[in-house]
Amino acid sequence: MATDEQMKELVKQKYSEIALQDKATNASSCCGSGCCSTEVYNIMSDDYSQLEGYNPDADLGLGCGLPTQFAKIKKGDTVIDLGSGAGNDCFIARQETGGSGKVIGIDFTPAMIEKARANAEKLNFNNVEFRQGDIEKMPVTANVADVVVSNCVLNLVPNKNGVIREIFRVLKPGGHFSISDIVLQGTLPAGIQQAAEMYAGCVSGAVQKSEYLDMIENSGFTNITIQKEKTITIPDDILSNYLNAEEIAAFRSGDTGIYSITVYAEKPSETACCPPGCC
Numbered sequence: 001m002a003t004d005e006q007m008k009e010l011v012k013q014k015y016s017e018i019a020l021q022d023k024a025t026n027a028s029s030c031c032g033s034g035c036c037s038t039e040v041y042n043i044m045s046d047d048y049s050q051l052e053g054y055n056p057d058a059d060l061g062l063g064c065g066l067p068t069q070f071a072k073i074k075k076g077d078t079v080i081d082l083g084s085g086a087g088n089d090c091f092i093a094r095q096e097t098g099g100s101g102k103v104i105g106i107d108f109t110p111a112m113i114e115k116a117r118a119n120a121e122k123l124n125f126n127n128v129e130f131r132q133g134d135i136e137k138m139p140v141t142a143n144v145a146d147v148v149v150s151n152c153v154l155n156l157v158p159n160k161n162g163v164i165r166e167i168f169r170v171l172k173p174g175g176h177f178s179i180s181d182i183v184l185q186g187t188l189p190a191g192i193q194q195a196a197e198m199y200a201g202c203v204s205g206a207v208q209k210s211e212y213l214d215m216i217e218n219s220g221f222t223n224i225t226i227q228k229e230k231t232i233t234i235p236d237d238i239l240s241n242y243l244n245a246e247e248i249a250a251f252r253s254g255d256t257g258i259y260s261i262t263v264y265a266e267k268p269s270e271t272a273c274c275p276p277g278c279c
Contacts, residue, residue, distance in 0.1 A: 048063075048066065048088060048092065051066070051068070051069060051092050051095075052092075052095045053091050053092045053093075053094060053095025053096070054088075054091070054092060055087070055088070055091045055119060055123065057086070057119050057122070058085075058086040058087040058088040058090075058091055058116070058119045059086070059088045060085055060086050060088070062085060062151075062152065063088070063089075063151035063152045063180060064151065064152035064180050064181065064182055064232070064260040065151060065152070065180025065181075065228060065230075065260050065261075065262045066151075066180065066228075066262070067089065067149045067150060067151050067178040067179055067180045067262055068089050068092040068093050068096070068149055068178070069092075070178045070227040070228065070262055070264060071093070071096075071147050071149050071176075071177075071178035071264075072147070072176065072178070072264075073093055073096035073097060073101075073146075073147050074096070074097075074146070075096070075097060075098045075100060075101065076097065076098065076100040076101045077096070077097045077101045077102075077146040077147055078097075078101060078102045078103075078104070078144060078145050078146050078147075079093040079096075079097060079101065079102070079103045079104070079145065079146065079147045079148070079149060080103075080104045080105075080106065080138075080140060080144075080145045080147075080148045080149075080170060081093065081103065081104070081105045081106070081148075081149050081150065081151075082106055082135045082138075082148065082149070082150035082153050082154075082163070082167075082179075083106070083107055083135060083150055083151070083152075083153030083156070084105025084106060084107045084112070084116055084130060085105075085107060085112050085115075085116065086112060086115045086116050086119060087105060087115075087116035087119045087120060087128070087130065088151075089105075089149055089150075089151055090103045090104075090105040090116070090120075090128050090130070091119070091120075091123065091125070091128070093147075093149060094125055094127070094128050097127070099127060101127060102127050102128075102129075103125075103127065103128045103129070104129055104130075104131060104140065104145075105128070105129070105130040105131070106130075106131050106132075106133050106135055106138055106139065106140070107130065107132065107133075108132060108133060108134050108135070109132075110132060113130050113131075113132045116130045117130050135150075135153070135157065135163050135166065136157060136159050136162045136163055136166060137162075137166065138166050138169075138170055140170045141170075142169050142170060143169075143170070143171070143172045143173065144170055144172065145170050145171050145172060145175055146171075146172055146175050146176075147175060147176060147177065147178070148167050148170065148171060148175070148176075148177040148178075148179070149177065149178050149179065150177075150179045150180070150181070151179075151180045152180055152181060152182060152260075153181070154179065154181045155181050155182045155183075155205045155206040155207075156205055157205075158205070160207065160212075160215060161215050161219070164215050164216055164219045164221075165219050167219075168219050168220055168221065168267055171267040172267070173267060173268065173269045173270065174266070174267065174268070174269040175266070175267050176223075176264060176265060176266040176267065177221075177263075177264070177265055178227065178262060178263070178264050179262065179263050180228075180260060180261070180262040180263075181206075181212070181260070181261060181263070182206040182232065182258065182259070182260055183206055183207060183208065183209040183212045183258075183259050183261055184206050184207065184208050184209065184256065184257065184258060184259070185208065185209055185255075185256065185257040185259070186254065186255050186256030186257060187256060188256060188258075189242075189243055189247055189250075189251050191242040191243045191247060192239075192242050192243070206258070209259065209261065212261075212263075213263070216263065216265050220267070220268070221265035221266060221267060222265065222266050222267075222268055223264070223265060223266045224263065224264070224265040225263070225264045225265070226261050226262070226263055226264075227262040227263065227264050228260075228261070228262040229259055229260070229261045229262075230259065230260050231257060231258070231259055232258040232259060232260055233258075234258065236248060239251065
């Protein structure tokens with residue numbers, strides 16, 4: 001069994017490779033033409049192209065939802081994007097905050113940070129910045145963000161509870177988050193659970209939906225709402241890399257479900273400096 005640090009290094013290597021590809025190569029390797037689906041990390045993404053502030057150079061097709069669409073961002077807000085990649089959600093958020101707000105993207109992959117900064121420079125955004133760091137220990141002081149967003153990232157982090165507590169810490173009292181993530185109902189086949197590629201692809205690192213929501217509530221958040229939910233279907237050509245035909249048939253006929261959920265929750269206006277149990 002790989003350690004937490006080994007899994008994090010696997011994710012960093014995979015997403016560094018994606019960041020260093022040019023857009024055409026990335027689209028091809030992700031089967032953007034629909035001819036195949038050999039890359040699991042690309043099968044879950046939603047279409048951002050109709051959202052104001054969309055920048056195609058920052059869209060690597062890596063998400064599983066549209067958290068910024070539901071994030072209730074206002075002019076002048078400070079927004080933090082966790083796992084900001086090439087900057088896609090940050091630039092959408094910047095459209096909402098306007099020039100009077102501030103957007104901070106956090107990513108632990110140096111190549112992604114470099115790509116995002118180059119995109120921000122081209123857009124001449126002086127109120128969007130990208131910080132390299134671990135979202136389990138954010139390079140941000142407490143009580144600074146009005147809104148936190150994230151798109152298909154917490155399922156890549158071994159210590160999900162730690163990230164949720166960090167979100168609580170960096171949000172201002174009365175602030176809120178909107179996060180899209182992958183969750184499960186039921187048990188994945190062993191062949192998928194043990195596959196490193198399926199961890200980097202946001203599947204085998206996912207937790208049960210009920211556990212995910214409990215972690216949020218237990219960290220002190222209120223008004224927890226599922227803003228959107230969709231079923232994720234893994235194509236047979238991907239499953240066949242990890243399961244035989246009989247195992248695929250059993251998986252298809254079983255009661256295990258993989259879902260993308262976009263969750264909203266609020267930090268209470270009157271609260272201590274950190275969530276229950278951390279002080």
